[in-house]
Amino acid sequence: MSLLARNALRTARHARAYTSTPTPGAQGYLAERAALEHHAAETSDLWRKISYFVCFPAIAVCAAWVYNAEAEHKQHLDHLRSQNEGNLPEVPAFEYLNKRTKPFPWGMNTLFFNPYTNKNMEE
Template sequence: MSLIPRSTRLAARAISKPRTYSIVVDAPSAEWVSKREAIKHHAAGTTDLWRRISFFVCIPGAFAVVAWVRNVEAEHAEHQEHLKKENGGHLPEVPAYDYLNKRVKPFPWGPNSLFFNPHVNKDMSD
């Protein structure tokens, strides 16, 4: 293919064609503008409402839950220490119920769970 036909084809493509979907629109009607302003006003009020709910309800509620959980966990830790003192420095042995810690298939990493914690969980390697 020679250079002249190729360049004429490119020049023909480069000529801008009028777009049939672009038309000039008149200014929006006053009814549409008033509805749009009402929507903006409602959105601003709703945004302000939820901002107040977040600041004055959710954040103090989260702090209250943190304080409650902290107190419950402190009581639990005191109870655990009390049990350790009664049993010579160790927690009492958990009863070996048949329905607890059943293993149909062994785990690839051993008999304990993947998140095994020796201070909290029973060691299943026995």
């Protein structure tokens, strides 16, 4: 028997009969799947509402609070500068502040040194 005829015969023997009506066992599966999809839709709707009505307002309130705190801090630093001819007052030279036994590879200041806000350790 040729290869094509043998494969055709084998396929015909194992062919499935598809039906448009689900079997009784499939009814339970379909009902369970529909209940699962309904639950997923309710849960995703709940978390969407939590995101919109809880998380986003909380983020806005925190952002406003931080903005106000930083504005007060900047106002205080500007006040100190105005009293000291444009410079921040000298930080007390306590032994335990900025103790370095050897410099960094790029110098005595930290990698994120900002001369507007930090004390220059190379002076």
